[in-house]
Amino acid sequence: GAVVSQHPSRVICKSGTSVKIECRSLDFQATTMFWYRQFPKQSLMLMATSNEGSKATYEQGVEKDKFLINHASLTLSTLTVTSAHPEDSSFYICSAPPPSRYGYTFGSGTRLTVV
Amino acid sequence: GENVEQHPSTLSVQEGDSAVIKCTYSDSASNYFPWYKQELGKRPQLIIDIRSNVGEKKDQRIAVTLNKTAKHFSLHITETQPEDSAVYFCAASKGATGNQFYFGTGTSLTVIP
Numbered sequence: 653g654a655v656v657s658q659h660p661s662r663v664i665c666k667s668g669t670s671v672k673i674e675c676r677s678l679d680f681q682a683t684t685m686f687w688y689r690q691f692p693k694q695s696l697m698l699m700a701t702s703n704e705g706s707k708a709t710y711e712q713g714v715e716k717d718k719f720l721i722n723h724a725s726l727t728l729s730t731l732t733v734t735s736a737h738p739e740d741s742s743f744y745i746c747s748a749p750p751p752s753r754y755g756y757t758f759g760s761g762t763r764l765t766v767v
Numbered sequence: 768g769e770n771v772e773q774h775p776s777t778l779s780v781q782e783g784d785s786a787v788i789k790c791t792y793s794d795s796a797s798n799y800f801p802w803y804k805q806e807l808g809k810r811p812q813l814i815i816d817i818r819s820n821v822g823e824k825k826d827q828r829i830a831v832t833l834n835k836t837a838k839h840f841s842l843h844i845t846e847t848q849p850e851d852s853a854v855y856f857c858a859a860s861k862g863a864t865g866n867q868f869y870f871g872t873g874t875s876l877t878v879i880p
Contacts, residue, residue: 745811
């Protein structure tokens, strides 16, 4: 149980276009979803926290107009990278706290490459 | 906010030897400390966790120790195997659910056959 499905796993887009990444909680309701970014050989850095039915909370230094987060239902949170640039190329991964004692479950991650 | 430091950044051990990774945290309110293993291009996988009311926890070849007073916790892997090679992240959180994790910078472990 407590599976988070993330799509797409890989995406290559042209500079200036937008990319949407989806995370779905498959067997539990995720009222909260955390979005992380991981550059090569670096740690996971929290970008924002999405809460179902309310505005996302962004970490300092993360542009909310560039990284649009929508958490319209208890099972779906989306991250849209708008007007992507090569420096946005990274591994994006979501995580949700499941209703279990085993802590967080991570999505499988999305490798974004902006060319 | 919380600040988690992790050392070493890289670690190479001979197969069969032990590996130790150490983390420190700054927020005394943190009470949940998971360890994740991440293989290249894959999601982090929880391998062991410890809560602040426990000083040590062991699961087969993996153990974690916590010193609340000193605000540090460590991962111990015994009898290392090549498949243990990966990047390991420690994290700290206020509770196992509902709050974000603050991750350490990661340790790239290489087990040499």
